[in-house]
Amino acid sequence: MAKIVLLVACCLLIASCSKTKIVNKIELIQTIGVDLSGKSVKSTMLAGNYKKKGESGVQLLGTKSDTNLDMMSRINAQTRNPIEYGQLRMLLYGKEYSRKGIADMMQNLCHDSKLSTRMQLGVTDKEASDILAAVAQSEESYFLSDMIEHHIKNGTLPHNNLQIALFNYYGKGRDLFLPYLKLTEGKIVVDGLALFKDDKYVTKINMQEAFLLKMLIENSDNGTYLASIRATEQQSASPVLLHSISSKVKYSLNRLRPQPSLSVLVHMDAQIKYVPDWIDPTSSAHRSMLENELGSYFEQVLQALLSLCKKHNVDPAGLGDFVRSRSIRWNEQEFQASYPQMQTQVTVKLKIVETGVSL
Template sequence: MYRRKIFLVIILCAVLSACADQKIVNKIVLVSAISFDTVSNGIKSAALIANFKEQGKTELQVLHTESISNNGTLPRLNTRTKDPLEKGQLRMVLFGKTLAEKGTGTKIHNLLRDPKISSRLQLGVADGDASELLEIIQKSQEPFFLSDMIEQNMINGNLPSMNLHEFLFNYYGEGRDMFLPYFKIDHGEVIIDGLALFRSDQKITEISMKDAFLLKMLIQNSKNGNYMVPVEGKASNKQVEDFILLRSMHSKANYIVNKVNQIPSISIRLKLETELQEVPDWMVLRSEEQLTQLEKTMGSYFKTEIEKFLSLLKENKVDPVGLGDLVRSRSKEWSAQDFEKIYQEIETTVSVQVKIVNTGSS
């Protein structure tokens, strides 16, 4: 009998305690994106918030605040809203260009510490002022525009797979460096213009979407990425250069570390299966021979482009590919400081094997 009573007490307690700390969707304000910029006397931050109106309807608003300190953005923004701000749905954190160049360490560390932040959050760097980007997104009335845009481009475009977890993996991991998507404003619209490469927590340089494809090919399967290969031919007398637009069907990078000690040497073997999407009108792709010839030209073109890309990375002392990590995994003793010193001198040889699997219906 008394056991039944205890059970009743437990159930009642459970019911009562559920009243604590409730969060009802139209009594809170969801923050969907935050941006940070530097101003002369501190940090300027803006938040894109979504006021939930009714099923399927939200109203976007951008809030601004300025402070001398790095932290405490949300409490200060809370003084500007009717309902409490919630960051559980935060999907995008944007850094302004100058802030990214100064260093984003504290911000990134706090994102790691917060259990409410999803690992699928996206980060990004804006060319110029990050809060301007939020203003543009506000007009679109889509709270998750930027993060959806990144995800879409990861699956269907040249962006390598990225989310907060992968950024942190690269940021805290030794022998690799972080890279974030780089945004620009073009004709009043936000576009992804490439990738911002970081050394530790500072942005060093940025690369174009074309180079982003090369990076994607070096670190993962570049499926669905697009690339323009220039071709010489009859049309060389024309003003406009001719290009082949190809879409990657599948790619794989093989790394072989030939030598570890003193100056490491690495050979990279890439295999790329492509589909020809757009070709110049004069190009005839009927015979096997012509195709093999084209495969070879594209292979050597990719080889030189990737070599150029790798020397760009070495020049800037950034390592988004994770060559340091690769050498670490093959050597008994390895230290990040020592590798940094020799990073510019390591030898890399590239060979690319292109295979055309589909030429279209012509």
């Protein structure tokens, strides 16, 4: 009993020594945008403005500096309460800032223990400050991070967060990719993925291609895709809307030198949401034809995505990392030189498990 009393007393003593922070006495930074403004760096922040119990709002803060290293101290000079960023859920880069390079920011993120590894990163087509201004009007400081997490869980974006982004950024044989957002007629839209080489933005892919990348890097269980097939060569292509129930990918290294050669095998179970009138999904013959045609279609578009990545010398699928894991003689510089000419053969085995259409 004496030991129990002593243990409880120690716990109370430790708790009493912790520093208590009252939520309406601090400024909680929840979203940050970073832009290039001439030769300066413009930082924009959304802070939760907690007034009374059950009431909250959003305040927009901003500063400019020659570097982003002191942005927190500069913002802190503008507020009546000290700022805290332990609840930061989103960091958004402007496109021009991303083109110049995000190495400093990524290094800061890597070393800051206050940040959650679940926070999201993204790139916007213009300035991050414009996106944050639109979010401020909605008074939802977590709007951007919630939107991206929704598209990851229920949509076509591959899994991503700070931990995955740092792994792709610092890992050998792979390149960083981040969600790409744009502002259209006052509405914020997720418009695909931004692809990086080292720390610099190179190009973007659309949402359809983001779904394909998701198939190449993870076993996915969600996502909708609008494909197209044709009955004959003379007939125009007809749309087919399908929902991916599950997909699994497997890589095989065929050859390492003189140029790497890879085989990619994708197994996909899909639910058909819409087919043209000339297809009867209840017919076993039509279903078999549809599986073969869609399998061939996905082989072509996946191969086209890999060709696009090789053209821009970016490796978001981590093919270099796979080759490295299969060879003790892997050399990063040698692989980078041969990557644009690397041979890839894609095979897709698609199975329709549900039609999902009523005729």
